[in-house]
Amino acid sequence: MAKIIRVDNGIVTVGMENGTFKEVPQEILDFAPVVGTNVEVYQKEDKIIISKKNVFESTNGKKLVNKTTYGLLALLLGGLGVHKFYAGKTLQGVLYLIFFWTFIPALIAFIEGILALTKNADENGNILV
Secondary structure: OEEEEEEEEEEEEEEEOOOOOOEEEHHHHHOOOOOOOEEEEEEOOOOEEEEEEEOOOOOOOOOOHHHHHHHHHHHHHHHHHHHHHHOOOOOHHHHHHHHHHHHHHHHHHHHHHHHHHOOOOOOOOEEEE
């Protein structure tokens, strides 16, 4: 995975997976470069395309979601599993729907909402759940 490691005087330095570096002008990027941002680098002959890595990809089975949205969904509609559907965990969401009448999913969701809101978020306000 490539990562932006320096932004200096309109030049963006990207650290590649193989340990090499690529320096490109900031104008070719379609996003504002921030040090530490994961990016994908495509190169064909002399043309380089750098795009921001999709933030909703899973990491070790976890999903990257907005902290505030997930927490509020868990607190307000968690008994129905809405926060699980939002996080892309459809099977868990269905289980919450099946058992919502027992109020056990609501209790679990309340705890998950509090835990989510107390987690440290990344620079974009996202957490892994």
